[in-house]
Amino acid sequence: EIVMTQSPATLSVSPGETVTLSCRASQTVRSNLAWYQQRPGQSPRLLFYGASTRAPGIPTRFSVTGSEAEFTLTIRSLQSEDVAVYFCQQYNHWPLTFGGGTKVEIQ
Amino acid sequence: EVRLVQSGAEVKKTGESLKISCKASGYIFDQYWIAWVRQMPGKGLEWMGSIFPGDSDSKYRSSLEGQVTMSVDKSTNTAYLQWRSLRASESGLYFCLRGTGQGNIAAAGYDAFDIWGQGTMVTVSS
Numbered sequence: 001e002i003v004m005t006q007s008p009a010t011l012s013v014s015p016g017e018t019v020t021l022s023c024r025a026s027q028t029v030r031s032n033l034a035w036y037q038q039r040p041g042q043s044p045r046l047l048f049y050g051a052s053t054r055a056p057g058i059p060t061r062f063s064v065t066g067s068e069a070e071f072t073l074t075i076r077s078l079q080s081e082d083v084a085v086y087f088c089q090q091y092n093h094w095p096l097t098f099g100g101g102t103k104v105e106i107q
Numbered sequence: 108e109v110r111l112v113q114s115g116a117e118v119k120k121t122g123e124s125l126k127i128s129c130k131a132s133g134y135i136f137d138q139y140w141i142a143w144v145r146q147m148p149g150k151g152l153e154w155m156g157s158i159f160p161g162d163s164d165s166k167y168r169s170s171l172e173g174q175v176t177m178s179v180d181k182s183t184n185t186a187y188l189q190w191r192s193l194r195a196s197e198s199g200l201y202f203c204l205r206g207t208g209q210g211n212i213a214a215a216g217y218d219a220f221d222i223w224g225q226g227t228m229v230t231v232s233s
Contacts, residue, residue: 032212034219043226044152049207049219087152091217095168096142098152 002026002090006099014107018076021102023088025069032092035064035073038101039084047073047086080106109133111141111203111224118230119193126189127227129203136184137161140206140216143177143188146226147199157206157216158186166216193231200226 003026011019023033031051036044046055048064051071061076075082083106088099114128129141142157156167158177165177176189186203206218 032210032217043202043223045223046207046219046221049221050210053209055221089152089219091212091219094166094217096154096157096217098144098154100151 002093004099006102010103012105021073023071028068029090029092034089036087037084113224113227116228121233129186131184141186142204144202145199195231198231202226
């Protein structure tokens, strides 16, 4: 099973700051990597898939980089609506696996 | 509008059976994989399995094979997740998801998920 490790577990930042979230796979997943945002009390929402394809409606202040086994999600100019847990997911191998999530809080 | 609407919360006792549903609308049900993911209280997301409604081709997490069964009813555009005998450890929030259908491996079920149901809370007690 591919283990997806996200760091840090929690980020506490001020509005307007830039945050960088990391997702590491235990082996290569090529570009078969997705990112999700789960706001409190809501279902997760797809942000990116194919490592870098932005899902419809996702603001451009969200961006991603990476391939193979190292991926990064960056959120510029953090807004209050970005308070959420962010998950990565690989879909290169069965079973499909998710990272444990990074919780982004506003200071 | 593309939607997945799940059945309501369930409270069950250990050993009881359960079948929860996920009704799709706004797209051609046959053409996109449906996955089930569970989220235990305060925890992350765990993929349980995926099913392709077109031919009911199914992939299960190996640890869950025999514990749960996925199925679909194409006449009502509904996917189901079923337990024959619930355990307390299976309490949690269960989501159904639709695969994006994008990319050259999506047809085999390897996919990200662009539509999520609202979740069904299952509580199992002794």
